Amino acid sequence: MKKLPIGIQSFKEIRTENYYYVDKTHFVKKLAESGKYFFLSRPRRFGKSLFLDTLKEAFSGNRRLFKGLYLYDNWDWNRKYPIIKISFGSGVVDSSDKLIKLINYYLDKISRDYDTVLNENLISLKFKELIEKLAAKYNEKVVVLVDEYDKPILDRIDDIDVARENREVLKDFYSVLKDADPYLKLVFLTGVSRFSKVSIFSGLNQLNDITLDKRFSTICGYTQLDLENVFADRLKDFNKDEVREWYNGYSWLGESVYNPFDILLLFDKKSFRPYWFETGTPTFLIKMFQRHRYYLPQLEGLEVGEQLLSNLDIDYIYPENLLFQAGYLTIKEFLRIGNENVYVLNYPNLEVKKSFNDAFLTYLTPSPAMKDRAEIGLIRALQANDVSKIKDILYSFFASIPHDWYRKNELEEYEGFYASVIYALFNGAGLYVIAEDTTNLGRIDLTVIWEGRVYVIEFKVVDDGAENKGLNQIKEKRYFEKYQSKYCEIYLIAIEFSREDRNIVSFEWEKLEC
Numbered sequence: 001m002k003k004l005p006i007g008i009q010s011f012k013e014i015r016t017e018n019y020y021y022v023d024k025t026h027f028v029k030k031l032a033e034s035g036k037y038f039f040l041s042r043p044r045r046f047g048k049s050l051f052l053d054t055l056k057e058a059f060s061g062n063r064r065l066f067k068g069l070y071l072y073d074n075w076d077w078n079r080k081y082p083i084i085k086i087s088f089g090s091g092v093v094d095s096s097d098k099l100i101k102l103i104n105y106y107l108d109k110i111s112r113d114y115d116t117v118l119n120e121n122l123i124s125l126k127f128k129e130l131i132e133k134l135a136a137k138y139n140e141k142v143v144v145l146v147d148e149y150d151k152p153i154l155d156r157i158d159d160i161d162v163a164r165e166n167r168e169v170l171k172d173f174y175s176v177l178k179d180a181d182p183y184l185k186l187v188f189l190t191g192v193s194r195f196s197k198v199s200i201f202s203g204l205n206q207l208n209d210i211t212l213d214k215r216f217s218t219i220c221g222y223t224q225l226d227l228e229n230v231f232a233d234r235l236k237d238f239n240k241d242e243v244r245e246w247y248n249g250y251s252w253l254g255e256s257v258y259n260p261f262d263i264l265l266l267f268d269k270k271s272f273r274p275y276w277f278e279t280g281t282p283t284f285l286i287k288m289f290q291r292h293r294y295y296l297p298q299l300e301g302l303e304v305g306e307q308l309l310s311n312l313d314i315d316y317i318y319p320e321n322l323l324f325q326a327g328y329l330t331i332k333e334f335l336r337i338g339n340e341n342v343y344v345l346n347y348p349n350l351e352v353k354k355s356f357n358d359a360f361l362t363y364l365t366p367s368p369a370m371k372d373r374a375e376i377g378l379i380r381a382l383q384a385n386d387v388s389k390i391k392d393i394l395y396s397f398f399a400s401i402p403h404d405w406y407r408k409n410e411l412e413e414y415e416g417f418y419a420s421v422i423y424a425l426f427n428g429a430g431l432y433v434i435a436e437d438t439t440n441l442g443r444i445d446l447t448v449i450w451e452g453r454v455y456v457i458e459f460k461v462v463d464d465g466a467e468n469k470g471l472n473q474i475k476e477k478r479y480f481e482k483y484q485s486k487y488c489e490i491y492l493i494a495i496e497f498s499r500e501d502r503n504i505v506s507f508e509w510e511k512l513e514c
Contacts, residue, residue, distance in 0.1 A: 001233055001234075002018050002019055002020045003017065003018055003019045003020070004019070004020060004264045004267055004268050005019040005020060005021070005264065006261075006264045006265065006268060008050075009049040009050050009053055010050075010053055011050060011053040011054045011056075011057050011065065012053075012057060012062070012065055014050070015065045015066075016065070020230055020231060021069075021230075022222055022226045022230050022260075023069050023070055024047075024051055024054065024219060024220075025054065025058070025066060025069045025070045025071035026070040026071070026074075027051070027216065027219045028054060028055060028058045028071055028075075029070075029071060029074055029075065030215065030216075031055075031186070031188070032186065034208075035208050036181075036184060036185070036186055036187060036206070037177070037187045037206045037207045037208055038186075038187065038188045038189070038207070038208050038209075038210055039188075039189045039190075039191075039194075039201075039207050039208065039209045039210065039211070040188070040189070040190050040191075040209075040210055040211055040216070040219065040220075041190070041191055041192060041193060041194045041209075041211040041325060042190070042192070042211075042220045042221075042327075043192060043250075043259070043325070043326055043327025044192055044279065044280060044326075044327070045259065045260075045261040045276055045279055046220045046221055046250075046259055046260065046261075046327070047220040047221060047260050048147065048148075048190040048191075048220055049087070049089065049147050049148075049190075051190075051219060051220060052085070052087075052145050052147050052188065052190060055143070055145055055186070055188060056083050056085055056143070056145060058071060058075060059080070059081045059083060059143045059185070059186065060080055060081070060083060061077050061078075061079065061080035061081075063075075063077040079140065080138075080140070081138075081140050081141060081142065081143045081185050081186075082114060082134040082135070082137070082138045082140060082142050082143070083142070083143045083145065084110055084130065084131065084134070084142060084143070084144045084145070085110075085144075085145040085146075085147070086103070086106045086145070086146050086147070087146075087147035087148060088102070088146075088147065088148045088149065088150075088151040088152055089147055089148040089151060092155045093151065093152035093155050093156075093166060094155060094156060094162065095162060095165070095166075096162070096165040096166055096168070096169050099152045099166050099169050099170075100123055100169060102152075103123045103127075103169075103173060104123060104126070107123065107126050107127060107130055110130065111130055111133075114134055114137070116130070116133050116134065116137060118130060118133070123169075123172070123173055124172050124173055124175065124176050127173060127176045128176045128179070128180060131144070131176070131180045131183050131184070132180070132183055135183040140185070141183055141184055141185035142180075142183055142184055142185060143184075143185050143186045143187075143188075144177065144184060144186070144187045144188070145187075145188050145189075146188070146189040146190070147190050148190065148191055148192070149170070149174075149189045149190065149191045150191035150192060150193045150200075151191070151192075152166040152169075152170060153166050153167050153170070153193075153200075153314065154192060154193060157284060157314075157317075158284055158287075160314060160315075163314050164314055167200055167314060170200055171200050171201075174189075174200065174201055178206075181206075187207075189207075192325055192326060193312045193322075193325045194209065194211060194310060194312055194325060209310075211252060212252050212253050212310075212331075213252075213253075214253050214254040215254075216254075217251070217252045217253055217254020217255060217257075218254060218255055218257055220257070220260075221250060221257030221258055221259060221260060222257055222258040222260055222263055223255055223256075223257055223258075224244070224248065224256075224258075227243070227258060227263065228240075231263070231267065234267040235267075237270070238266070242272070243263075243266070245349065245350050246262075246266075246272050246349060246350045246351050247259060247262040247263060247266070247349055247351055248348075248349055249330060249347075249348035249349040250327065250330050250348045250349075251330050251331050251332065251348070252330075252331060253331060253334055256348075259276045259327075261275060261276050261279070262275050262276045262351065274351045274352075274354065274355040275351075276327075276351065277351055277352060277355035277356070278355075280326075281359060282326065282328065282356065282359055283359075283363070284322075285319060285322055285323065285326070285328070286359060286360055286363045287363075288317070288319045288322070289319060289360070294319055294416075294420075295416035295419070295420060296357070296360060296416075296419075296420035296423050296424055296435075297419060297420065297423045297435030297436055297445075297446070298435075298436070299323070299329060299345070299346070299347065299435075300346050300347070300434075300435045300436065301332075301344060301345075301346060301436070302320060302329065302344070302345040302346070303335075303342050303343070303344055303345075304320050304324075304342070304343050304345060305340055305341065305342060305343075306340070306341045306343075308320055308321055309321065309324060309343050312325060320345070323345075324345060327348070327352070328347070328352055328356050329345040329346065329347065329348070330345065330346065330347075330348040331343050331344070331345060332344050332345065332346045350430065353427055354427055354428060354429075354430050357423070357424035357425075357427035357428040358371065358375075358424075358428040360420075360424045361374075361421070361424050361425065361428055364401050364421065365397075365400050365401060367400070370397065370400040371397075371425075371428065373396075374393050374394075374396070374397040374425055375425060375428050375429035376429070377389070377393040378390065378393055378425060378426065378429050378431070379429050379430075379431070381393060382431070382448075382450045382451075382453075385453065387455075387491055387493065387509045387511075388509075390493070390507075391495075391504060391507035394422060394425070394495070394504060394507075395503060395504050397421070397425065398418075398421070398497075398502065398503045398504065399503060401502075418459060418461060418495075418497045419445055419446065419459045422446065422457070422459070422495070423435055423446055426446070426448055431448055431449075431450060432448065432449045432450070433446065433447070433448055434446070434447040434448075434449070444456055444457070444458070444474075444479045444482075445457055445458050445459045446459070447483075449487075452487060452488070452489065453487065453489040453490075453491065454480075454483045454487045454489070454490045454491070455490075455491045455493055456474060456479050456480050456483075456490065456491065456492050456493065457493045457494075457495065458470040458471075458473055458474050458479075458492075458493070458494050458495070459495050459496075459497070460494070460495070460496045460497070461496070461497045461498075461499055462496050462497070462498060462499065462505065463498075463499050463500070464498075464500075469494075469496075470494025470495065470496060470506075470508065471492060471494040471508045471509075471510060473494070474492045474494060475492070479492075480492060480512055484512075489511070489512075490511070490512040491509055491510070491511050491512070492509060492510045492511075492512065493507070493508070493509045494506070494507075494508045494509070495507055
């Protein structure tokens with residue numbers, strides 16, 4: 001049995017040390033035949049760095065590493081190109097001075113590796129000098145590879161002034177590539193975010209963004225076929241449907257893929273956990289939700305336009321954009337409405353849906369134990385089919401949210417908050433939840449399906465005492481009819497919250513018989 005390449009980004013190491021490898025080398029040839037300047041955005045830990053290293057080895061002419069792979073017999077191995085490879089992936093760049101020092105370090109190291117002397121001091125001029133001297137010395141055009149091009153900006157996304165300073169440094173650095181065109185064979189930049197070309201790639205209009213190009217949709221990540229063929233000896237120990245539900249679902253207008261990090265850790269640990277999600281906490285996003293008073297259930301089936309999805313600008317940051325680019329939302333459907341491109345976004349899989357909602361709840365309460373207790377309690381209540389117990393669990397959880405939290409965020413004016421919290425609790429518990437469930441007579445606030453039973457839930461926020469109108473609304477609009485043909489047990493639940501008390505003042509429920 002081969003070894004699992006957990007955290008390994010070296011193509012050479014993977015190919016020489018008996019590791020599993022999913023062949024992505026046909027994309028190398030496709031890139032070389034499609035143009036010169038490319039940009040790819042993918043979430044963290046998605047295999048961007050490994051693909052970049054694969055490019056480096058191919059253009060360096062190291063044919064022996066590709067034996068048994070597509071590129072071995074489909075590449076001109078007689079030509080070798082000088083490579084400038086820079087990665088901003090390691091460490092935290094928390095100032096423009098540190099960024100300049102880091103770039104200087106890379107340029108100086110590469111020049112020493114190629115036995116070339118650089119005379120310029122400014123990083124832009126030094127970069128240009130390095131490209132020109134390498135091209136002249138080897139009589140070949142230069143390949144430029146930049147990994148995590150945006151990390152110096154994202155490192156300080158919560159400090160806009162520093163982020164802007166780092167952006168200006170990078171803008172000056174990347175601007176060299178336009179005038180260096182005669183000396184360049186290939187330029188490939190990767191990152192998490194698709195920052196506006198105007199704001200960071202000044203003048204580099206020829207940059208081809210392949211992030212949403214169907215031809216390259218599986219350039220990173222594992223397809224279902226990859227999983228079943230390459231990892232067949234490991235996959236046999238698992239339920240394929242469960243693996244798919246937990247980890248598949250990332251899509252960029254093409255075939256959906258798995259995050260490699262999840263799959264490798266799953267096979268290593270042999271248990272289902274949010275491995276990818278745990279490598280980064282979306283605290284900045286949760287804070288944005290707080291400021292924007294975002295309605296959490298809205299994340300399912302979210303429709304956004306081309307402009308919002310395509311570019312990120314430091315001065316205009318929106319939660320939807322960051323959620324997509326960071327990997328918490330993915331494209332589930334593409335629509336053409338009139339002259340507009342519309343993308344329907346949703347959680348990619350159970351891991352992200354469960355974990356993101358958990359993170360939202362953890363931010364609300366001073367003790368994660370309160371969140372865990374509520375989620376476990378909901379599961380047990382559903383297992384016992386004790387609807388009344390659900391009220392006690394929800395009441396206790398809302399009571400655990402500090403009043404100071406409400407005051408700072410003016411949540412008493414935010415009606416969607418209560419529905420967002422309950423939505424997050426059910427999702428955090430790993431239950432099957434449908435938000436804004438559509439019927440022919442309107443939308444159900446929340447539907448929970450559990451072991452052949454359906455719970456139709458309606459929310460209301462009232463100013464004074466309980467009004468007890470929610471249950472009548474469910475009946476009048478006959479929301480439950482959508483499920484009557486398939487499910488025998490349907491429960492109607494109406495929950496009212498007091499704006500003043502900030503908790504449940506009415507919890508009515510009724511069971512529909514077959």
